Amino acid sequence: MAVIRNCILPDDLAYDIPQDQWARFLPNGLLEFGVTDVGQTLAGKFQTISFRRTPPQHVGSGRAIALLESAKWLSPFRAAVPGTVVAVNKELLGRPALVNFDPYGDGWVLRLRPDEPLPWIRGDAAREEYSLRLQQTFRSVAGVNDDFWCVHCSDWDAT
Amino acid sequence: MTATTVELFTHPMCSGCQQALTALRNLERAGRLTLVVTSLGSPLGRKRATEVGVSVVPTVRLGTELRLLDGPSDLRTLLAELNDTSSDDARSKAAPRGP
Numbered sequence: 588m589a590v591i592r593n594c595i596l597p598d599d600l601a602y603d604i605p606q607d608q609w610a611r612f613l614p615n616g617l618l619e620f621g622v623t624d625v626g627q628t629l630a631g632k633f634q635t636i637s638f639r640r641t642p643p644q645h646v647g648s649g650r651a652i653a654l655l656e657s658a659k660w661l662s663p664f665r666a667a668v669p670g671t672v673v674a675v676n677k678e679l680l681g682r683p684a685l686v687n688f689d690p691y692g693d694g695w696v697l698r699l700r701p702d703e704p705l706p707w708i709r710g711d712a713a714r715e716e717y718s719l720r721l722q723q724t725f726r727s728v729a730g731v732n733d734d735f736w737c738v739h740c741s742d743w744d745a746t
Numbered sequence: 747m748t749a750t751t752v753e754l755f756t757h758p759m760c761s762g763c764q765q766a767l768t769a770l771r772n773l774e775r776a777g778r779l780t781l782v783v784t785s786l787g788s789p790l791g792r793k794r795a796t797e798v799g800v801s802v803v804p805t806v807r808l809g810t811e812l813r814l815l816d817g818p819s820d821l822r823t824l825l826a827e828l829n830d831t832s833s834d835d836a837r838s839k840a841a842p843r844g845p
Contacts, residue, residue, distance in 0.1 A: 593792075593801055631759055734789045739802040741816045743762035 589714045592721050594624045594737035596714060597691055601707035603667060604716050609691065610667065610705055613698070617673060618705060620664070621695045622655070622686050625721070628737045630660040633683040636696075638675045639663075645671045652697055655686070670701040688742040750831055753782040753807040755791070755800045766804040766815050769825055779828055 589596040596602070600609040607626025611619040627633070635656040640646060651663035652672055666672070675697045679685055686694040708716060721735055754770055756763035767783065774781040785791045786803060798807060804815045806824060815821050 593796075632761075734792065736786065736792045738757050738759055738786065740757065740760035741762055741802055741804065741814060743765070743817050 589717075591714070591718050592736050593739070594628070594717070594721065595691070596624070596717055598710060600691070600713075601705055601709045602713045602717065603707050604713070604720055606665075608664070608667070610707055611691075611695075616700065617698050618667075618670075618701055619695050619698050620667070622664075622690050624690050624737045624739075625717070625735075627687045627690045627694075628735075630655070630657040630662070630687075632740075633657050633679075633686050636679040636683040636686070638680075638697075640672050640675070642672045642674050645669075646699075655683075655696075664696055666699065667707065668699075668701045668703050668705055670699045670703075672697055673700050674698040682744070684742070684744060687740065749778065749780045750808070750828065751780045751782065752828070753784060755784050755786060755795055755803050755805045755807070757786045757803045759787075760803045762815060762817070762821075763804040765818065766806070766821055769821060770806075773825065773828055 588598055597609075600611055602609055602623065607623045607629065609621050609623050611621075613619055622630070633655055635654075637654045638652065639654065640650075640652045646652060646666045646669065648666055648669045650666050652666055653664040653675065655662050655664055676685075676695050678693065679696065686696070688694065707713075752770060754763075754766060756767060770779070770781050773779050784794050786795050786800075795801070798812065800807070800812060802814055806813050806815060813820075813824065815824065
């Protein structure tokens, strides 16, 4: 696991760094997708998550499957490759901030059976590219930030 | 007697931080502790957090001990401990001295 500017980047995941999304390769050939630590920090606390597709449903690459909203951020979560959406995380409907509290675990967004290989980067390449990106100036809910640092809040809403 | 110093690490985006800050400020006003607030929303705060090993908020530092406040129950436990500590201090201050 790499930690860059307090942002956690697990080694076993693939990343779409411009979109701040991760993918996990599940043993049954499925891909699990979610928002990276960087993405959840940039967005701030998620307030609403809705799903545009009801599984099982085949989708083309780039089709919106979910919509994630925070106070100042609205982003469609798109299919990275064509495939069949087999599950969406319905827990997020009631607790969207799970994406903030546990982005790589309970905060997963969807599972997809891909029709073709995922072209995202992994391992050292992902770490190097994210490291380069994190050296840039960011605009997030907190404003322009030239000293970006991932924020991890404990989940008081669950207790 | 010197009041216990508590350092609270917060961030503006963190809902639990505000509750912890309010509760600890109340204890500070009552003279039961000295509160130092470090916000991870600023570069200086992040530098301080890195120095002492804080990566999740709200976290308090008591002496060399770091304690993550992972919910209201953790905050209640901390407040009870701080109240006990300040009561013990007050009792020892009021206790009669030996001959």
